[in-house]
Amino acid sequence: MALHKLLVDDFYDASFSLIAIHCKLEDYRLAYLLNKYLGLNLRRKAHDLDYNYFDASFSIFEWENEKIDSVWNLVSNVCKKEEAALQSSGFLFDNQTTVTRTVNLLPELKTVDYLIKVSTEDRHFNEKLILNKIQTIPQVITTYSVDIEKLKSKEHLIFD
Template identity: 35%
Template sequence: MSHKKYNLGKSIEEEFFSLIAIHASIEDFQLAYFINKNCNTRFKRKHNLFSSHLKKEINALVWENSWDEETFWYLFSNKYESSKTMTTNNPGLLFENENQMDLYIIPELKQVDYFIKIPNNNNNNNFYTKKNKRTS
């Protein structure tokens, strides 16, 4: 029987939010299920997250905390696929070329698969405690 190992990377602390880096080669809904099951969260698709780097909205799973109903946690993929259509001035071609590009929400951390964005407040201790118990 094979076991999969999921690694919760280091947290990145900012003034207004924290990012938890996750290395996992599974789909976002599978990761959300695993986190929901083990960390007492309820990530679900609700609304998207705006990326200032890409200047567009990206798909994200959102968890609205039950204790204040104003705090949202976001689970999102670092990798974003973008397609660009390249037109050439060659009249002999029937079709336009379409190139797939892999862009990253946080390009400095290309090796990270997913992030959880958590606003900085004092209500997040329960998640960190459960996370540390699972990774120990």
């Protein structure tokens, strides 16, 4: 009897572009500027990306362009949380100190502040033009395209 084995990785198709943005703006302000400079209509989703195994949540904005069948997502790559520091001072009643912990959506891109994921079947999608328009935003430090094949944690980019 023949044994058939299906690999789940065979069904995953990364048909999207990923753009990294370095900028210290608040998420809502960057979404506004991207809407203005790129002619988008990004809106904050009702629920943030919440990963229990990260114990962190990331803000996400989305725009679905039905005319050309594309979906744009702006997602924060950084989540900062304050936690109680675990330290033993030997005293029963000691002041609790807090520590700020930083968690990244994509740990391979620790220095990236925001990510834009563009899911489209459009053959005429001009990524260089998009990168140049984003770079004209005065508050953006730099922006570049990310090679999806080199990411180990690309499953974190599945937002559905």
